[in-house]
Amino acid sequence: MYILGKEEVEAACKVVESGRFFRYRGTETSTFEKEWSEKIGVKHTIAMTSGTASLISGLVGLGVGPGDEVILPAYTYIATALAPLAVGAVPILAEIDESLTIDPQDVERKLTPRTRAIIPVHMCGVACNMEAIMELAQRHHLMVLEDACQASGGTYQGKMLGSIGDAGCFSFNQFKIISCGEGGALVTSRQEVYERALVYHDSACFMSTYSRKLRIPNFAGMNFRINELLSAILRVQFTRLDGILSALCAEKRLMMKELEQETAFTLNPIHDVEGDCSTILSLLFESPEKAASFSRDLLEENLIVDSPLRSYGMVYTQWEPLMQHRGAHHPACDALKLTKFPVTYSQDMCPKTLSILGRTLHINVSITRSQEETMDFVGRIKKVAQSY
Ligand SMILES: *Cc1c(COP(=O)(O)O)cnc(C)c1O
Numbered sequence: 276m277y278i279l280g281k282e283e284v285e286a287a288c289k290v291v292e293s294g295r296f297f298r299y300r301g302t303e304t305s306t307f308e309k310e311w312s313e314k315i316g317v318k319h320t321i322a323m324t325s326g327t328a329s330l331i332s333g334l335v336g337l338g339v340g341p342g343d344e345v346i347l348p349a350y351t352y353i354a355t356a357l358a359p360l361a362v363g364a365v366p367i368l369a370e371i372d373e374s375l376t377i378d379p380q381d382v383e384r385k386l387t388p389r390t391r392a393i394i395p396v397h398m399c400g401v402a403c404n405m406e407a408i409m410e411l412a413q414r415h416h417l418m419v420l421e422d423a424c425q426a427s428g429g430t431y432q433g434k435m436l437g438s439i440g441d442a443g444c445f446s447f448n449q450f451k452i453i454s455c456g457e458g459g460a461l462v463t464s465r466q467e468v469y470e471r472a473l474v475y476h477d478s479a480c481f482m483s484t485y486s487r488k489l490r491i492p493n494f495a496g497m498n499f500r501i502n503e504l505l506s507a508i509l510r511v512q513f514t515r516l517d518g519i520l521s522a523l524c525a526e527k528r529l530m531m532k533e534l535e536q537e538t539a540f541t542l543n544p545i546h547d548v549e550g551d552c553s554t555i556l557s558l559l560f561e562s563p564e565k566a567a568s569f570s571r572d573l574l575e576e577n578l579i580v581d582s583p584l585r586s587y588g589m590v591y592t593q594w595e596p597l598m599q600h601r602g603a604h605h606p607a608c609d610a611l612k613l614t615k616f617p618v619t620y621s622q623d624m625c626p627k628t629l630s631i632l633g634r635t636l637h638i639n640v641s642i643t644r645s646q647e648e649t650m651d652f653v654g655r656i657k658k659v660a661q662s663y
Contacts, residue, residue: 276512304502326444326445327459328476330420331358331475333442333461333472336470339359342614343359343389346377346393350375356368357594359610364391365616369382369625375635396422419439419441421444447509467490479494526640542559556637563630591628
């Protein structure tokens with residue numbers, strides 16, 4: 276979350292005063308869904324309690340289940356990796372490339388006759404190589420569920436992220452570009468994907484009136500419904516999205532322009548610079564030792580940069596349930612134990628990912644720094660870079 280103002284407070288107050296918290300009693304959620312569909316350029320949006328809920332409902336919508344394998348990157352938030360297990364499918368980890376997004380060539384290597392879907396993750400607001408992924412998916416008849424949880428409003432070759440694959444997922448938790456504390460959305464233009472996800476996220480549509488209009492039979496689901504209070508806040512946040520993105524983009528462009536000549540590091544490649552959400556600037560070094568010493572030297576200049584290896588829960592080595600091969604609370608529900616084609620997960624299974632992350636440093640882009648402050652910030656990075 277980058278901006279929070281009195282508009283969010285007023286919108287939330289209105290809902291409290293109305294007493295209409297339930298999404299089918301008010302209009303905030305349905306209005307947000309219409310607005311988001313229009314923005315993303317899809318037929319349907321289902322707002323939900325979280326990005327995780329939208330990933331799981333998306334997999335249900337795509338018909339993914341037991342016996343299926345789902346390929347996803349070894350660098351993403353843990354929720355991406357756990358979502359397949361929630362529908363009985365097996366997560367298969369693929370390496371990332373220097374863009375820090377899934378490496379399409381490694382996806383190709385990880386294919387088996389059981390592969391059903393790919394979850395490309397637009398990590399740090401940077402689009403995946405969607406051209407290669409969509410081509411590969413078409414060639415092998417695979418479904419694509421885009422994880423755009425860190426990339427609200429980003430684009431790839433002029434298309435909104437989330438609208439390129441069969442379905443897309445967004446998160447509006449505290450740490451995302453726009454936020455209502457906890458929230459998410461699933462988007463799709465495919466009717467059957469929409470209907471299955473709708474039923475699944477809404478306790479078999481027991482409380483709603485649309486169930487009679489569905490073309491599919493309803494089935495047992497969860498309750499992942501968002502409430503009106505959160506949707507009202509989200510609608511205000513949505514009005515801020517374009518402003519946040521253009522401010523982020525302006526600062527990142529300035530930093531990139533100033534730093535691209537440096538020889539101590541290179542800037543991690545970006546598949547579509549125009550569509551980058553610009554939340555993070557990534558610097559790539561020749562060796563992990565160089566990256567570590569550069570980060571120590573920056574600290575002396577009072578600049579704090581992060582190693583993506585230390586980011587919380589984003590690297591596969593930290594995904595304990597997978598590393599311990601515990602895919603569910605009960606062994607009889609555990610896709611990792613039920614599969615006839617067991618998969619092993621180990622700390623060293625994606626060496627290329629660990630190498631790239633170890634050589635990368637992350638700088639958070641800010642929307643509150645003035646141009647002078649940004650130049651001063653960049654100047655200190657350049658000063659350190661000169662001694663390399
Ligand atoms: C935040 C995030 C999620 C999950 O979102 P929640 O709303 O916290 O459930 C999934 N994937 C990625 C890449 C994320 O960054």
